[in-house]
Amino acid sequence: MVPFAASGGKAVDKDHASGRLAPMTAPDPKADLHHYLQTARDALLWKLEGLSEYDIRRPLTPTGTNLLGLVKHAAGVELGYLGDTFGRPSGEPLPWLDEGAEPNGDMWATADESRKHIVELYRRAWAHADATIDAVPLTTTGRVPWWPDSADEVTLHHAVVRVIADTHRHAGHADILRELMDGAVGMNKGNDSLPPGDSAWWENHRSRLERAAQEAGQEA
Structure with a gap:
């Protein structure tokens, strides 16, 4: 697959859906960064859809990882790195991040903190x-207010990349949690990123992986 080619000295980008060649647009670093940040944001919220209040809050790992807590954490990360860090405080009260607050308070939602909130x-x-x-x-x-004074400087570019990495990491966590609950997977409604296969195919696939793991364990 060739993503782009030269045509008459002009860079072009292939439209994979139509097979046509279209002129490439000028690079826009901010647009690229925003695109990947927004895809992670949307994925994280999509994982809440169709679930009960209990299911979006219930801990599914030994360290308590849960869907709504991931969203709560991601909100604080954005307001900190892409707000306070650049002298642009949001004014949003985040008591779970205050000095002296309960450890890990940003990673779960209390019964009084609604999904809507x-x-x-x-x-x-x-x-x-x-x-x-x-x-x-x-x-x-x-x-960065919470970094050591001697190493607290960061460019906006670095901060955005850091937030993108953090959000995609947690979107991956959310994907696994949701699959454990009801089998739903994917980046968004139109893209599950999986090869085709019905439930029987996937059960056979999982069994095959289990057998391979057991064989490898016996050989070790």
């Missing part, structure tokens, strides 16, 4: 972070 907080965090990305040059240096 956490989701709306996350969407406001998106808007605030996006405004920072739009307003501030990528080379701008900010200071």
Whole structure:
């Protein structure tokens, strides 16, 4: 597969859906960063859809990882790295991040913290972070308030990449948690990123992997 080719000295990008060659657009680093950040954001929220209040909160790992807690955590990450760090505080109260707050308080939602409250907080965090990305040059240096004074400087470019990495990591966590609950998988409604196969095919596939693991364990 060739993603692009030269045509008459002009760079072109192949439209894979139509097979046509279209002129490449000029690079836009901010647009690229925003695209990958937004895909992770959307995936994280999509994992909540169709689940009960209990299921979005229940811990499914020994360390308590849960779906709504991941969203709550991601909101605080965006408001911190893409707000406070660049002198753009959001004004959103985040008591679970205050000095002296309970450890790990940003990774789970109390019974009083509704799904609507956490989701709306996350969407406001998106808007605030996006405004920072739009307003501030990528080379701008900010200071991360919770990092050591001697090593707290970071460029906006670095901060955005860091948030993208963190959000995609947690979207992966959410994907596994959701699969354990009801078998739903994928990045979004139109892309499960899996080869075709019905439930019988997947059960056979899993059994095959289990046999291979057991054989490898016996040989070790």
